[in-house]
Amino acid sequence: MSGQQHRHKSGFETRAIHAGYEPDAATGAVIPPIYATSTYKQDGVGGLRGGYEYSRSANPTRAALEGNIAALEEGERGFAFASGLAAEDTLIRSVCRPGDHAVIPDDAYGGTYRLFDKVEKVWGLDHSPAPVSDVAAVRAAIRPGETKLVWVETPTNPMLNIGDIEALAAVAHDAGALLVVDNTFASPYLQQPLTLGADVVLHSTTKYCGGHSDVVGGALVVRDLELAEKVGFHQNAIGGVAGPFDAWLTLRGLRTLALRMDRHCDNAEKVVDFLVGHPKVAQVIYPGLAEHPGHEVATRQMKRYGGIVSFRVSGGEQHALDVCAATEVFTLGESLGGVESLIEHPGRMTHASVAGTDLEVPADLIRLSVGIETADDLLGDLERALG
Numbered sequence: 001m002s003g004q005q006h007r008h009k010s011g012f013e014t015r016a017i018h019a020g021y022e023p024d025a026a027t028g029a030v031i032p033p034i035y036a037t038s039t040y041k042q043d044g045v046g047g048l049r050g051g052y053e054y055s056r057s058a059n060p061t062r063a064a065l066e067g068n069i070a071a072l073e074e075g076e077r078g079f080a081f082a083s084g085l086a087a088e089d090t091l092i093r094s095v096c097r098p099g100d101h102a103v104i105p106d107d108a109y110g111g112t113y114r115l116f117d118k119v120e121k122v123w124g125l126d127h128s129p130a131p132v133s134d135v136a137a138v139r140a141a142i143r144p145g146e147t148k149l150v151w152v153e154t155p156t157n158p159m160l161n162i163g164d165i166e167a168l169a170a171v172a173h174d175a176g177a178l179l180v181v182d183n184t185f186a187s188p189y190l191q192q193p194l195t196l197g198a199d200v201v202l203h204s205t206t207k208y209c210g211g212h213s214d215v216v217g218g219a220l221v222v223r224d225l226e227l228a229e230k231v232g233f234h235q236n237a238i239g240g241v242a243g244p245f246d247a248w249l250t251l252r253g254l255r256t257l258a259l260r261m262d263r264h265c266d267n268a269e270k271v272v273d274f275l276v277g278h279p280k281v282a283q284v285i286y287p288g289l290a291e292h293p294g295h296e297v298a299t300r301q302m303k304r305y306g307g308i309v310s311f312r313v314s315g316g317e318q319h320a321l322d323v324c325a326a327t328e329v330f331t332l333g334e335s336l337g338g339v340e341s342l343i344e345h346p347g348r349m350t351h352a353s354v355a356g357t358d359l360e361v362p363a364d365l366i367r368l369s370v371g372i373e374t375a376d377d378l379l380g381d382l383e384r385a386l387g
């Protein structure tokens with residue numbers, strides 16, 4: 001079965017392992033080599049082999065990753081970048097021009113907010129924040145004729161708000177804008193936004209796609225060929241591409257995404273069960289809980305509810321800081337989506353830059369990236385740390 005057939009006919013796990021690469025014609029190598037080359041021998045001037053000319057434009061290891069992630073997201077084409085933010089900047093400049101406008105989540109990932117607020121704004125792109133869980137508010141934030149992008153994360157970070165992708169796509173399209181979904185938290189295994197009407201999917205592949213906390217990367221997958229042409233042009237023209245070593249690591253991570261995500265979800269559900277009703281926990285935030293305001297939408301559009309759990313402790317900010325300092329299996333650190341469990345205090349760590357703004361998060365909030373360790377060890381660690 002060819003890589004192309006895998007893109008359209010096989011199950012998710014099969015695509016994760018086979019799409020984007022055929023065993024090497026010369027050697028039969030089952031895994032794509034790391035093509036550490038910047039340039040390619042031409043068979044006469046302009047006689048390119050397989051279209052390869054220079055590795056900013058295309059590299060076979062990166063091409064394997066790009067084909068693979070496109071197949072997982074059921075998109076037309078994938079593009080791999082040096083980081084999630086490089087992917088974001090390339091997308092924005094592929095679609096927007098000075099004088100345009102974008103709607104962004106009012107609890108966007110801090111780096112995304114900074115990119116819009118400190119970089120794209122200077123370049124002439126304005127933005128308005130709106131809550132992703134409120135379709136009417138997103139519609140109201142659109143400026144007819146000016147809004148080119150409606151940008152959504154779902155679930156969001158760290159409050160795990162849920163946006164209804166189908167409804168938001170309709171709102172964006174009514175206004176002639178594109179819907180971009182940052183699918184980093186869900187991963188392509190739990191949610192495929194393009195099948196729900198989104199135009200572009202974005203990943204910080206640093207997180208679940210890579211999955212082992214050993215590589216920084218980003219990806220875009222687009223639904224239609226016209227947009228693919230624009231993004232492809234800008235990927236090469238701007239040049240923030242994934243190198244072959246990074247592409248290879250990310251591809252290795254994607255092969256086991258389904259297995260890892262199921263274990264992340266299993267463990268997260270156990271952690272949620274443990275935290276709910278714990279005397280030192282004031283609130284547990286997880287889309288899998290029936291009382292979560294986005295539960296119904298999440299159930300409709302996600303396969304499961306993910307590996308991130310946020311919770312508020314009963315003893316205020318100091319208690320939250322103490323818990324973060326006391327865990328041993330959960331490592332205190334930023335980032336998420338790796339095999340190892342991480343704990344962090346968003347107010348002082350990932351979200352410190354939004355203190356005092358509308359994006360500020362509660363001081364007693366803790367975010368867990370629940371890893372794939374033995375569940376009882378995770379629960380025991382939290383029990384000890386909560387005191």
Ligand SMILES: Cc1ncc(COP(=O)(O)O)c(C=O)c1O
Pocket residue numbers: 083084085086109111112153157182184185203204205206216217218335
């Ligand atoms: C939801 C989300 N989107 C985008 C990014 C940016 O990706 P990167 O750090 O790979 O540039 C991150 C990083 O934490 C993220 O969490």
